[in-house]
Amino acid sequence: MFNFTFHNPTRILFGKGRIADIAKEIPPSANVLITYGGGSIKQNGIYAEVIKALEGYQVHEFAGIEANPTYETLVKAVDLVRLENIDFLLAVGGGSVIDGTKFIAAAVPYQGDPWEFILKQGGGISSALPLGTVLTLPASGSEMNNGAVITHQAKQCKLPFMHPLVFPRFSVLDPTKSYSLPARQIANGVVDTFVHVMEQYLTYPVNARIQDRLAEGLLLTLIEDGPRALLEPDNYEVRANLMWCATLALNGLIGSGVPQDWSTHMVGHEITALYGLDHAQTLAVLLPAMLQIRQQAKRDKLLQYGLRVWGIVDEDEDTRIHKTIQRTSDFFIAMQLKTRLRDYNLSRDSLPLIVAALQKHGMTKLGERRDVSPEVVEKVLELCW
Amino acid sequence: MFNFTFHNPTRILFGKGRIADIAKEIPPSANVLITYGGGSIKQNGIYAEVIKALEGYQVHEFAGIEANPTYETLVKAVDLVRLENIDFLLAVGGGSVIDGTKFIAAAVPYQGDPWEFILKQGGGISSALPLGTVLTLPASGSEMNNGAVITHQAKQCKLPFMHPLVFPRFSVLDPTKSYSLPARQIANGVVDTFVHVMEQYLTYPVNARIQDRLAEGLLLTLIEDGPRALLEPDNYEVRANLMWCATLALNGLIGSGVPQDWSTHMVGHEITALYGLDHAQTLAVLLPAMLQIRQQAKRDKLLQYGLRVWGIVDEDEDTRIHKTIQRTSDFFIAMQLKTRLRDYNLSRDSLPLIVAALQKHGMTKLGERRDVSPEVVEKVLELCW
Numbered sequence: 001m002f003n004f005t006f007h008n009p010t011r012i013l014f015g016k017g018r019i020a021d022i023a024k025e026i027p028p029s030a031n032v033l034i035t036y037g038g039g040s041i042k043q044n045g046i047y048a049e050v051i052k053a054l055e056g057y058q059v060h061e062f063a064g065i066e067a068n069p070t071y072e073t074l075v076k077a078v079d080l081v082r083l084e085n086i087d088f089l090l091a092v093g094g095g096s097v098i099d100g101t102k103f104i105a106a107a108v109p110y111q112g113d114p115w116e117f118i119l120k121q122g123g124g125i126s127s128a129l130p131l132g133t134v135l136t137l138p139a140s141g142s143e144m145n146n147g148a149v150i151t152h153q154a155k156q157c158k159l160p161f162m163h164p165l166v167f168p169r170f171s172v173l174d175p176t177k178s179y180s181l182p183a184r185q186i187a188n189g190v191v192d193t194f195v196h197v198m199e200q201y202l203t204y205p206v207n208a209r210i211q212d213r214l215a216e217g218l219l220l221t222l223i224e225d226g227p228r229a230l231l232e233p234d235n236y237e238v239r240a241n242l243m244w245c246a247t248l249a250l251n252g253l254i255g256s257g258v259p260q261d262w263s264t265h266m267v268g269h270e271i272t273a274l275y276g277l278d279h280a281q282t283l284a285v286l287l288p289a290m291l292q293i294r295q296q297a298k299r300d301k302l303l304q305y306g307l308r309v310w311g312i313v314d315e316d317e318d319t320r321i322h323k324t325i326q327r328t329s330d331f332f333i334a335m336q337l338k339t340r341l342r343d344y345n346l347s348r349d350s351l352p353l354i355v356a357a358l359q360k361h362g363m364t365k366l367g368e369r370r371d372v373s374p375e376v377v378e379k380v381l382e383l384c385w
Numbered sequence: 386m387f388n389f390t391f392h393n394p395t396r397i398l399f400g401k402g403r404i405a406d407i408a409k410e411i412p413p414s415a416n417v418l419i420t421y422g423g424g425s426i427k428q429n430g431i432y433a434e435v436i437k438a439l440e441g442y443q444v445h446e447f448a449g450i451e452a453n454p455t456y457e458t459l460v461k462a463v464d465l466v467r468l469e470n471i472d473f474l475l476a477v478g479g480g481s482v483i484d485g486t487k488f489i490a491a492a493v494p495y496q497g498d499p500w501e502f503i504l505k506q507g508g509g510i511s512s513a514l515p516l517g518t519v520l521t522l523p524a525s526g527s528e529m530n531n532g533a534v535i536t537h538q539a540k541q542c543k544l545p546f547m548h549p550l551v552f553p554r555f556s557v558l559d560p561t562k563s564y565s566l567p568a569r570q571i572a573n574g575v576v577d578t579f580v581h582v583m584e585q586y587l588t589y590p591v592n593a594r595i596q597d598r599l600a601e602g603l604l605l606t607l608i609e610d611g612p613r614a615l616l617e618p619d620n621y622e623v624r625a626n627l628m629w630c631a632t633l634a635l636n637g638l639i640g641s642g643v644p645q646d647w648s649t650h651m652v653g654h655e656i657t658a659l660y661g662l663d664h665a666q667t668l669a670v671l672l673p674a675m676l677q678i679r680q681q682a683k684r685d686k687l688l689q690y691g692l693r694v695w696g697i698v699d700e701d702e703d704t705r706i707h708k709t710i711q712r713t714s715d716f717f718i719a720m721q722l723k724t725r726l727r728d729y730n731l732s733r734d735s736l737p738l739i740v741a742a743l744q745k746h747g748m749t750k751l752g753e754r755r756d757v758s759p760e761v762v763e764k765v766l767e768l769c770w
Binding site: 001002003004005006007008009010011012013014015016017018207208209210212213214216217218220221224225237240241244245248253256257 | 386401402403594598601605606626633641
């Protein structure tokens with residue numbers, strides 16, 4: 001196991017009816033900005049529940065944070081916060097709203113163009129407004145971590161930043177709030193969570209028995225409950241397990257003390273920025289190809305994953321690895337995602353453009369061993385095209 | 386899954402050489418009290434390493450916190466802290482030193498006799514000194530939680546208290562610092578951790594798939610690496626896994642959203658208070674008998690535990706349960722602990738005294754269903770005598 005530091009101060013309020021508890025977590029004198037997305041929270045009653053819980057507070061709102069939240073949109077919220085002297089942010093939504101709100105929190109006190117701290121992956125941030133979240137879409141894990149991914153539309157790029165000051169103070173995880181989500185968003189969330197786990201688990205062994213077993217437990221739960229979530233949209237237990245899975249997949253715990261990959265995510269971000277695929281769609285396409293092309297370097301962990309998660313026990317190792325990757329791909333298909341780029345109407349000509357975008361953003365040595373070069377990415381894209 | 390709140394702000398500094406990093410975690414102007422036990426930290430070099438890391442700080446020390454730390458000892462430290470205007474506590478030791486230091490932290494600003502807040506299980510605490518820890522003995526999990534167990538020698542009782550203000554600000558977990566521990570303490574630590582997991586896992590199912598799988602992962606790791614720790618005292622990977630296991634077993638995570646038992650612990654505390662057995666010795670004696678006597682109420686989880694942890698797949702359920710409890714008991718024996726009270730020279734006459742002590746402390750409805758009455762405890766004690 002590698003040395004590590006683990007610190008996660010976010011308070012989780014999990015379960016039915018927990019939105020009512022948020023007032024205990026926000027200072028009584030706070031001037032609150034509620035941030036949200038396209039307005040579905042007004043149809044499904046979540047907005048009304050939040051407003052009721054905030055009775056007695058001064059409340060503003062900022063709507064319209066889009067999927068893959070953009071710098072262009074978010075700087076408008078920064079202006080509003082400064083104008084109205086808002087001092088607490090409450091993100092009500094999924095990963096995009098929460099990520100965007102983390103950006104707002106750090107950008108408000110920042111001197112200069114906040115895109116600077118994105119380019120430095122969070123470097124240069126020295127203060128941030130406090131924020132809380134009410135999660136409506138389990139997927140990104142942003143509700144219990146200090147990272148965010150922001151898209152610059154004009155520059156056509158999607159980049160991550162991290163800073164300890166943007167951990168949410170609290171996050172409400174009420175599984176019933178995910179009942180009304182469209183099947184596509186549930187499916188995307190399950191696949192996103194699955195790949196978050198894989199980026200931290202499917203590397204090379206370092207004797208981190210507990211991290212491995214927790215990762216395997218998350219994968220098994222996603223495999224068991226992911227398809228059930230599509231069939232039984234109001235099964236509380238299924239939604240509860242998936243919601244807690246998504247949070248634990250990316251709260252730092254399974255990644256502590258182990259090598260991490262993240263190349264699937266980095267390539268995926270470029271595809272989303274260039275061609276607009278959903279984040280999870282890019283992951284479902286890329287991960288099986290990444291595992292196939294890089295199977296030698298990932299051999300030991302592929303065998304462990306095949307055995308413990310998929311129960312694959314054939315004698316021949318190569319057959320086991322082949323079946324393991326196939327089962328992974330089949331799971332994404334069972335979750336109603338496609339696994340080829342051409343299924344999303346990308347032409348073959350798009351492949352070098354994706355590689356060029358990665359190079360432009362300095363991502364030429366990806367993966368747990370920094371050996372995922374542009375040439376390796378080319379092979380991966382070729383395979384999953 | 387039940388509703389739950391999870392919040393754990395302790396920063397973990399894990400790995401070789403991490404004591405050197407504590408100065409980054411303590412305010413530069415702090416007046417620090419180092420608390421420790423019998424002085425083994427002076428033989429094994431840990432004391433010197435801590436002193437070096439604290440160069441430039443004003444430092445006091447308080448030695449002699451005993452196993453099962455006593456009110457009588459700790460109030461002397463409280464006097465010292467008040468006299469010297471100490472404002473940061475650094476516990477260097479195992480669970481007893483850390484628990485004792487949590488008591489000191491809460492007792493210093495407390496008005497009145499601090500035993501009052503023990504009797505109220507932490508109620509009445511409104512401030513506490515900040516504390517950090519350097520863990521030398523993986524077992525109690527106290528390094529990453531807000532609980533402590535304190536013994537009142539004059540009153541012959543051992544009682545727990547909890548409060549959010551006594552979470553350590555940071556804890557150093559350096560597995561190499563456990564190399565020099567006597568085999569008995571390592572064995573005790575493994576059994577203590579095992580039973581911590583069981584108290585939160587072996588109850589009744591509530592569809593908490595991730596909590597269950599993390600619990601099972603901890604148990605499997607203890608079973609794999611516990612005996613190896615006795616055979617290979619300086620195997621870093623083994624010690625690293627056991628240390629992280631002990632912390633995660635009782636940091637709130639596996640207990641979130643599930644029923645909890647703790648009757649084995651409560652009865653064990655009385656046995657320690659009355660007859661001086663090591664905490665883990667009481668657990669190794671009690672747990673198999675608890676599972677045996679309460680097997681009907683715990684049936685579903687016993688079968689799950691037998692299958693997933695011990696790989697027991699016989700067709701007949703009663704046989705599986707029998708084997709599962711036997712394997713648990715055998716594991717404690719493999720860890721060199723005894724599993725009968727008479728092995729510790731307790732006479733049969735002691736059994737009613739243990740039950741009477743429980744009753745005196747109001748513990749007449751224990752367990753996840755509050756159905757562990759004094760009569761049930763009598764049967765358990767009879768079986769494990």
